Amino acid sequence: MRLRFTLKTAFRGLRANKSRSALTILGIVIGITAIILVMSVGEGAEQLILDQIRGLGSRTIIVEPGRQPKGPSDFVEIFTDSLKPRDVAAILQPANVQGVARVSPAVAVAATIVYGTETKRITMRGTDPFISEIMNLAVAEGSFFTDEDVRRRASVVVIGTKVGEELFGADAAVGQKVKIKGKTFRVVGVLKEKGAGLIDIDQMAFVPYTTAQEYLLGINHFHAIMVQAQTEALVPRVARDIELTLRESHNITDPDKDDFHVTTQADAMASIGIVSTILTVLLTSVAAISLVVGGIGIMNIMLVAVTERTREIGLRKAVGATGGDIMQQFLLESILLTGTGGVVGIALGAMFSGIASLVLRYAMGLQWGYALPLSAVMLGVGVSTLVGVVFGLYPASQAARKNPIEALRYE
Amino acid sequence: MALIEVNALTKVYSSDELQTPVLHGVSFTIAAGEFVAIMGPSGSGKSTLLHILGFLDRQTAGTYRFDGREIGEHTDRELARVRNEQMGFVFQSFNLLPRTSVMDNVRLPLLYSSVPPAEWDERARIAIDAVGLSHRAGFDVAKLSGGERQRVAIARALVNKPRVIFADEPTGNLDSQSGKAVMEILQKLNEHDNHTVVLITHETYTAEHAGRIIRVRDGLIESDQAVAKRLHASSDFVK
Incomplete structure (x- = not known):
């Protein structure tokens, strides 16, 4: 009162x-x-x-070249060629790393895709089909390329919806021939629309990593290796085992001199x-x-x-x-x-x-x-x-x- | 026992280099139930005297006992409580809260009292009745005449049922008709309800409504006498 x-x-x-x-x-x-x-x-x-990041799946571990950045001003040497096919083989050895479900290497290509008179600058990924599972990619038309395509270095490409719309308009995209860096690729699939995020899947295209390495980049190293653990609980152990394995195969004794770094989803978040x-x-x-x-x-x-x-x-x-x-x-x-x-x-x-x-x-x-x-x-x-x-x-x-x-x- | 007992009271206002004596040793007593006028020209020290009597200021030397207790024995907090519960003030310039109703103005002292809030409205209503303003209770004070405003101020002084009402030139800003109404209320409070009233004025006419006049000049008491022929503001009171 x-x-x-x-x-x-x-x-x-x-x-x-x-x-x-x-x-x-x-x-x-x-x-x-x-x-x-x-x-x-x-x-x-x-x-x-x-x-x-969550979309990448909680079981996914990413191995990238260059040492772990120590702060915002510490640039990672992403252009080193330290990740090689033998590293993939080493990680796949159960004697080295236990609890690995899948290993999926990847390369990045910045290129222009051409269809007739239409051209479009896109971000391309050279991967294996497993990427569609990791990144939750669904195919709207056609299908994703296969492990067989990877093995054969097939010239096939899977494109995002926006890429398809801009190149082919209302026409069917699957089966069309496009040119990337002068080489002819056959469109085998168009992805479902995802909406923009940090990475705009709709503006991307995917080719087998073997094809990208051989014909588009001329390299034999990887820009990333994605490893999926069998269970979420195994993630820390698998990550640690990968570090130990790669350090041994790269002859590194001092962890500060690592030429690669391993990131789990928890780290990134x-x-x-x-x-x-x-x-x-x-x-x-x-x-x-x-x-x-x-x-x-x-x-x-x-x-x-x-x-x-x-x-x-x-x-x-x-x-x-x-x-x-x-x-x-x-x-x-x-x-x-x-x-x-x-x-x-x-x-x-x-x-x-x-x-x-x-x-x-x-x-x-x-x-x-x-x-x-x-x-x-x-x-x-x-x-x-x-x-x-x-x-x-x-x-x-x-x-x-x-x-x-x-x-x-x-x- | 005397309600107010003043002995050899002096007051000197001192600033950094200047000493201004205002009261030079004043002594008198006022018994409960008296109606006393303190009279003097401006600068005589009568207002200073009233401020000390009303616990708004402290003397430089001498003693002042109110209800048997010396002012110096009280802390500031206790002085505030005595002012709230035992003293009522009426000022020349009314000093009402602007943009506020008659009711809220009269309730103001209750805000700082120990009276339970449930009794506030009833108490305020009784005080407003006593000054004959029941029909104005909900009005904003800005809408009232000068005489009515001073009656609101008297109701505010009454609301905590004080032992003494100090009135500092209460008719000074009023026309003679309104002044007469105010004096009538003060006389009624004194004679019917046994309130002690201490009135400050410079007018002989107003002072003669009191039972006793203390004349102050240059900080000293000049005379202290009962009024021989007391004036009554209301003809009903003529004896």
Whole structure:
């Protein structure tokens, strides 16, 4: 009841100066909106990336050339030719690595695909058919190339939906002949549409890795070796055994001098989590500057209010209010100001991030999920209240210290 | 026992280099139930005296006992409680809360009291009745006349049933008709409800509504006498 009256007084004070109150909390509104927006969009981006990694399957282990990067500025030597067919053979030896279900080597080719007068620049992967299982690729027309195609170095290609649409339009793609780097390939399959993500499958094409190595790249090493463990529980052991095996066959004694690195899905997810946390903290700190500026505005306006209401303070003291009562009243008013700013900011932030996710999803074709983390809402409420307390404390203590007679005499 | 007991009270306002003596040793007692006017020209120290009596300020030397207790024995928090529960204030410029109803203004002292909130409305209503403003209870004070505003201030002073009401030039900003109504209420509170009233004024006419006049000049008491022919604001009160 007492608190209700104090709140009523506080509301009356704020309502009496509507436009002043609104302008005062603008800084807080902007700050909280920015924080919510950054946290919400950051969460959405992280989820998108994590979904992609999850899509690789939890049993998949990736071996890539070059040593493990030690930080964002540590470039991996991806162009080394350290991964050779004999490494694949070594990993397949149960005496070396136990619990391996499949080993699937891969190479990457950047090339132009030509059909008649139509040309398109695409990202190509030289793989074996197992990639369709690892990456969850479904075929819409025709079929994926086979192990036999890999063995024979067949000139066959499986294309993404967008590649098919652009080259052949409405015509059937399967059975058509296309040229890649001057060599003729036969289209054997078109993939089902996947939607854009980190890697846009719809814009890609797949050929047998043996064909890519021999005719398109002229190399005999791999850009990656994907290993699938028999069970998820075996993943750490298989990863460790691969490291030991490759180190032995590459004659490496010092792990710091590895010419390859092994990544499991858990590793990749953890490192993405760290990167996204660092980014979110960084951007949130920038938004927090606006809160400090907004808080100073609050303090300024509260000091003005204390001066304007000097007589009221004197009267309240004369009828029995203690310094503590006055302090409480003005603190409550500044918390009410910043709290209102916080609520408005959360609503605006939620709205803007909703719009952003719609744009990303429909205009850019990303599989973007809208996320408003509870932690962001709590942070918004907590921080805006805290700003009210911190920047209201000085004006409120000025009010509490006023001498009742001088306050009553004040004109 | 005297409610108010002042002995050799002095007050000196001191700033960094300036010492301004205002009261030079003032002594008197006021018994419970009295109606006393403190009179003097401006600058005589009468307002300073009222501030000390009302626990809004502390004396430089001398003693002031209220209800048997010396002011120096109280902490600031206790002074606030005594002001809240035992004293009521009426000021020349009303000092009402702007943009606030009569009811909420009168309720203000209850906010800082130990009275249970359930009794607040009833208490405020009784106080508003006592000053004859029941028909205005829900009004915003901005809509009231000066005389009505001062009556709201008196109702606010009454709401905690104080032992003494301090009125500092309560008729100073009012026309004679409204001033008369205010004096009538103060006299009624004193005679019917036995409230002690201490009135500050510079007008002899207003002071003669009291039972006793203490004249102050240059920080000293000039005279302290009972009023021979007391004025009554309401003709009903003529004896």
